[in-house]
Every structure is written in structure tokens, then in C-alpha cells.
């Protein structure tokens with residue numbers, strides 16, 4: 635890379651001039667930055683900016699987060715999705731509160747649950763001035779274009795080259811600002827479909843921009859696609875005077891883990907009758923189920939899964955022959971909730987979608 639100092643100075647100058655005023659940019663507190671970076675792992679910054687202050691109001695210190703119950707943390711995480719992050723953050727808070735000190739290197743940050751290469755590098759560069767480059771989706775795009783890299787950034791060899799290039803663009807005195815500058819450049823200038831190359835502080839060294847015949851939008855090169863799987867489900871909407879019947883899905887479930895959702899069973903083909911769905915619900919949750927034939931079809935995509943859900947009104951009553959009726963009595967993972975209570979639970983956007991077409995008046 636010719637004259638990396640000039641490029642890194644230009645990048646930092648652009649960042650100080652153009653960066654967005656985001657709440658975590660104003661903080662140098664290790665706890666607050668940890669919370670922000672975990673939230674930002676899989677959620678857009680605008681969404682995080684809207685929910686981050688409330689989370690810190692609820693848990694203003696690492697000690698406050700450490701002594702909370704995991705259900706309280708999940709409830710405060712509502713709207714951010716990917717609740718595994720909330721549970722990992724809670725575990726990390728307990729470890730840190732017990733140790734009494736925060737890590738001061740990327741390697742130490744990586745010992746915490748939910749803190750991987752990206753988060754540890756960002757925290758160490760911001761808090762300890764460690765010259766650790768970060769690679770998130772934005773930086774991958776910027777540097778793949780900058781190098782006109784012919785390989786997908788998902789490939790190990792390509793990633794090593796991108797990381798080495800990011801390292802050259804780090805200002806040794808301000809590595810945290812340099813890392814944030816590259817990420818911000820990807821968000822504001824080197825955008826996915828509309829790179830604004832004439833405003834870009836890296837334009838003088840960017841191969842995709844400067845080489846004749848190349849189109850920056852062709853980078854990064856796509857990697858092998860993970861096959862998507864279809865998942866057919868039946869969801870029962872059961873109402874009573876106490877609200878809607880919801881199920882707390884197990885922490886180890888392979889989808890919507892740890893979240894409250896309407897009682898749902900997986901189907902083999904999606905063509906099963908309402909009676910067959912009722913039998914599956916009985917096997918899963920106990921009691922006697924009756925499901926309406928009429929249903930609303932809902933589609934929902936999560937990472938590599940496409941959900942095809944049939945949502946129907948249903949009725950449930952305890953099985954009079956059973957010694958210990960299960961649903962709603964003696965099962966802590968089932969319960970009745972009113973609309974206000976549901977809004978405070980860790981749920982998924984699939985819950986709102988499932989209820990949207992239902993002729994009911996309570997919901998989140």
C-alpha cells in the first residue's frame with residue numbers, strides 16, 4: 635500500500651468531520667462499551683441507539699447487571715433480537731463482577747462469553763490503545779473494494795489479507811478511532827449498493843475505484859451460500875380471561891431459544907390437518923387441544939431458515955384423565971399473559987407477525 639500514513643490521516647480527519655453522534659461514541663467506560671458492542675454484533679446501529687440508553691438506565695453498572703435475573707436481562711433486551719447475546723452478556727457481567735477488574739487486552743476480552751475476535755479487538759483498541767484491527771461486514775466491504783480482492787472475505791486467506799490491510803490503516807496513537815473510522819466509512823460512504831467514491835478519503839488508493847473496467851459494487855465477491863431450510867410449523871392462539879397462552883422456549887431450542895412464543899409445533903410436511911396439529915400440541919404440551927381449520931399463513935426468515943407457519947385459533951383444556959394436567963398448571967414454561975405483560979417479555983418479531991392476522995384484541 636503506497637503511503638499508508640497519508641491514507642490513515644485522511645481517514646481519521648474524515649471521521650472527526652463526518653461521524654454520527656452515537657451514544658456509545660461519547661463513552662469511554664468499559665462496561666458501557668461492552669454493552670454497546672455486544673448489542674451491535676447483529677443489530678443495526680439505529681436500532682441499538684434507540685434501546686441502549688434504556689438498557690443502561692435499567693442496569694447502570696456491571697454489578698447491577700450481574701445481580702439481575704437472566705429473565706430481567708432478556709426483558710430489557712427486547713427489540714434487539716438474538717437473545718443469546720443477552721444471556722452471554724449476563725454471564726460475562728457475573729464473571730467480571732466477581733473478578734473486580736475489566737480486561738486490558740484483546741486476548742483477555744476474548745475469554746468472556748459472547749466476546750469474539752471483532753468485539754475484543756474493538757474494545758481493546760478503544761480502551762487500551764491496542765493496535766488490533768477489526769473486521770465487521772462494513773470493513774470487509776470497504777477493504778475488499780480497496781484491494782479489488784478477487785476472493786470472498788469469508789475465506790480465511792482473504793480475511794488475513796483484509797486484516798493486514800486494516801492494520802496498516804490504524805493510527806498507532808488512536809487505533810480505536812481508526813477502527814471506528816473504517817466501520818463508519820462503510821456505513822456512510824462505501825455503502826453496499828451506492829459507494830460515494832468522490833467523497834471517500836481512501837479513493838486515492840482504492841483499486842476498485844481507480845482501475846479501469848472495475849466496478850466497486852462488484853466487491854466483495856460472494857462466498858459459497860449456505861443452503862436454506864424450510865421449517866413447517868403450526869401455531870395455536872389460545873385466549874382466556876387472563877390473556878394469551880405463551881410458551882417459554884428452552885434455552886437449547888434450535889430456534890427462538892429462550893423466548894416466549896405462542897405454543898408451536900413443527901410439522902413434517904405442512905399439509906397436516908387441524909386435528910393432526912392438535913394431537914402434536916397435546917403430545918408437546920399436554921391437555922386437550924382443538925384447533926380451527928381456518929388458519930393464517932405466516933412466513934418468517936431467520937438466518938438460514940425459512941419458516942412457513944400456519945397460525946390458527948385454538949382451545950385448550952386440562953386433560954381430566956391426567957393425574958397432573960400440564961399446560962398452565964405446574965409447568966413454569968407455560969403461562970397466560972395480557973398485552974402489557976407480553977410487551978415486557980423477551981419475544982421475537984414472529985410473535986407479532988403471528989398475531990397480526992388473528993381476530994383478537996390482545997397482543998404485543
Ligand code: SF4
Nearest residue numbers: 824831834840843850
Ligand atoms: S473509493 Fe469507493 S469503493 Fe473505494 S473504498 Fe472508497 S467508497 Fe469504497
